[in-house]
Amino acid sequence: MGGSRGDGRKLRRIIATLVALAGLADAAACRAHPVRWLVLFFLRRGERVALDHVAWELGVKPAVLAAELAPAAGPGDAGPMDAVLMAWRLRWLAMVLGAVLERSGGRDRVPGRTACGPGAGALTRAPVLPPRAPDTS
Secondary structure, eight states: OOGGGSOHHHHHHHHHHHHHHHHHHHHHTTSOHHHHHHHHHHHHHHHHHHHHHHHHHHTSOHHHHHHHHGGGOOOSSOOHHHHHHHHHHHHHHHHHHHHHHHHHTOTTOOTTSOTTOTTOGGGGSOOOOOOOOOOOO
16 A cells, blocks of 8 residues: 555645535536536546546556446546536545545644544545436437
């Protein structure tokens, strides 16, 4: 495990950024197709960079994490489901980094606080895939 590679403050910032990007992906799901396509275009690049960084922190190859995320890949048509699944994958990466931070003990901990801080309870549970929308055609 390479959890000691990054310090706690850096990992917390990356986790916060991943959660914020997941919020952008969620918001894009409700937008028009051209807007959603543009947002997902940039988020896919960010997801690849985040995937590489999480793999580096774990000391594994990025292909291992990509295989874990393969069931949540989505259809790739920049539809609303693609945006929701992008948000799910970003939250999953944030959760994995949160586990790395928790395991390393958070090197810059403040006495009396947990490694992820009091507001990080959402990152302790695995995200759940959203249910499929019913087919109304």
